Amino acid sequence: MRIIKKQIIVYNPQKFIEHITKKNYKNIFIVCGHSALNSELVKELKENIATFYLFSEFSPNPKYEEVENGLKIFNENKCDCIIAIGGGSAIDVAKSIKAFAKLDNNKNYLEQQIKENNIFFYAVPTTAGTGSESTHFAVIYYKNKKYSVAHQALLPDFVLLDEDFLKSLPEYQKKSTMLDALCQGIESYWSVNATEESKKFAQKAITIILNNYQEYIKENSKVYLEMLKAANYSGRAINISKTTAAHAMSYKITSLYGLSHGHAVAAVLPHIWKYMMDFLEINSNEEVESIFKDLYNIFNVNNGKEALEKINQLYTDIGLEFEHIVKKEDLDILTESVNAERLKNNPIVLNEKCIKEIYKKLI
DSSP states (O other), rough: OOOOOOOEEOOOOHHHHHHHHHHSSSSSSEEOOOTTTTTTHHHHHHHHOOSSEOOOOOSSSSSSSHHHHHHHHHHTOOEEEEEEEESSSHHHHHHHHHHHHHTTSSSSSGGGOOOOOOOOOEEESSSSSGGEEEEEEEEEETTTTTEEOOOOOGGGSSEEEGGGGGGGGHHHHHHHHHHHHHHHHHHHHHOOTTTTTHHHHHHHHHHHHHHHHHHHHOGGGGGHHHHHHHHHHHHHHHHHHOOOHHHHHHHHHHEEEEEEEEHHHHHHHHHHHHHHHHHHHHOOOOHHHHHHHHHHHTTOOOHHHHHHHHHHHHHHHTTTOOOOOSSSSHHHHHHHHOOOOHTTTSSSSOOOOHHHHHTTOOO
């Protein structure tokens, strides 16, 4: 039986601070993204916490050495609590520090078995995107290679969804993180690992985004909390099902061309969906066809063609470029970069030839 640690999720910053102050932690370690350093929440935490250590020296794609630096501060000061405030990178750094805190510092942490520990973990996402505040895995880079750090103990214990953080979010980041949440919802729904529970979370994420994205990009703050909830649901969905081919094919696009993660995933996903629909016209698969029909209902359309039209309309509405984003000379590099494990989660098998064909559509 799958057991997932129960999280507490609140929407009121004061409840968040009260919970921390009542716990009487001795030394609190705060992992904070640069954009959140001067936020009201961080100011209030500083005013209400006696002893804390603030760490923000990490990259958008966190490096192993940066996690090591944070861990050294954490251990030297005998910290007994971690608070992560930021986007996916900040939360991934905090997760990695928690994962490595009780391991042997004379060995490579990535080669060791992660152990359960009682370090209480708070998370505050500052974007409506990854939903990493409700997942049990993180990504860090070691010698320019991406590694996944995963364990049920890494799921944050207490989460604050604070809509005020979205008010200062740059426009491009707002759009691209929303796209990440949407793609996570779609991929989670069709993942071979999907369960009834994960499908419910995925459906909520997709529905909220489709109903609110237009007001969100108009910066109507009345829908900000809804978008945070959508991202959180998408995180809870992939925490069970994991992502699929679109995510697997997006990472090299980001590293080669500097396109944001959500933008890269969104560029690839419709082409993968179209490939799978075309495949099913020749090779019947009742189970996958049933999943796609469910998705069409969620999108409130009649068929796959209309679903893709709805996605493309969303892309047009948000005004980002989804064509001409890769170079022909990089096709082999891109194709070879795709993680085979992620492809196993896809409902239709993608071989090397069709992966390259999908990348060609982005030239």
